[in-house]
Amino acid sequence: MAEQTKTPEQEVKPKPEAKPEQQAKPKAEKQDNCLACNKPIKKLKRYYRNGKFYCSKKCWRDYIKKSKPR
Numbered sequence: 001m002a003e004q005t006k007t008p009e010q011e012v013k014p015k016p017e018a019k020p021e022q023q024a025k026p027k028a029e030k031q032d033n034c035l036a037c038n039k040p041i042k043k044l045k046r047y048y049r050n051g052k053f054y055c056s057k058k059c060w061r062d063y064i065k066k067s068k069p070r
């Protein structure tokens with residue numbers, strides 16, 4: 001005996017906040033992303049190899065693999 005009350009579904013959408021335009025953002029000179037998987041390596045353990053940063057040894061090897069056909 002449940003009384004069904006039909007209520008129009010109202011989707012309350014939060015107003016999209018206008019993002020402040022960031023245009024004076026220079027391209028990162030400093031390497032922040034892993035060269036292999038492109039993940040930010042800021043917080044990850046950095047793996048430094050041949051002057052480049054990778055997030056792990058695996059990624060370094062991946063990158064080497066990629067850069068060299070064999």
Ligand SMILES: [Zn+2]
Binds near residue numbers: 036037
């Ligand atoms: Zn990586």
